[in-house]
Amino acid sequence: xxxxxxxxxxxxxxxxxxxxxxxxxxxxxxxxxxxxxxxxxxxxxxxxxxxxxxxxxxxxxxxxxxxxxxxxxxxxxxxxxxxxxxxxxxxxxxxxxxxxxxxxxxxxxxxxxxxxxxxxxxxx
Numbered sequence: 577x578x579x580x581x582x583x584x585x586x587x588x589x590x591x592x593x594x595x596x597x598x599x600x601x602x603x604x605x606x607x608x609x610x611x612x613x614x615x616x617x618x619x620x621x622x623x624x625x626x627x628x629x630x631x632x633x634x635x636x637x638x639x640x641x642x643x644x645x646x647x648x649x650x651x652x653x654x655x656x657x658x659x660x661x662x663x664x665x666x667x668x669x670x671x672x673x674x675x676x677x678x679x680x681x682x683x684x685x686x687x688x689x690x691x692x693x694x695x696x697x698x699x700x
Contacts (some may be wrong), residue, residue, distance in 0.1 A: 609665035610647065614675050616682045627687040629699030631680060634692045636672045643668060 642648050646658040677689050690696045 605661055608662050610662065611665045612668075612671045612675070614678050616678070620683050628685055630688045630690060630696065631686045631700045632690050632692065632694070632698035633673060633677050633680070635669055636676070638668055638672070 641656055644658070645663050646660065647662045647664060649657040649659060651657070680686055680689055686700075688696075690698050
């Protein structure tokens, strides 16, 4: 009985050192979040004399390799590298659809813009 009691505090000390030492050695990783920004092109076509009607903008399709939270890097080879600390802050599908809509609004070539699931009738 005294044999196990003598080594128990030492074993407990070693266990505590391993647990708290592991937290000190591997600090928490910091994640960085990015969002795409829209900039209107300098050479936008001017508004037409008569608008082309109402346009429906559909949700874009993105390859599953790129449609994820992690940022994907390609170096010209078929290899994909997914960054662990760099993430998209906004869903890419939503960003691309927003960019297309903003471009057509800024160009002024259409009377109105409607989304994919809008009940409004679209000409194009």
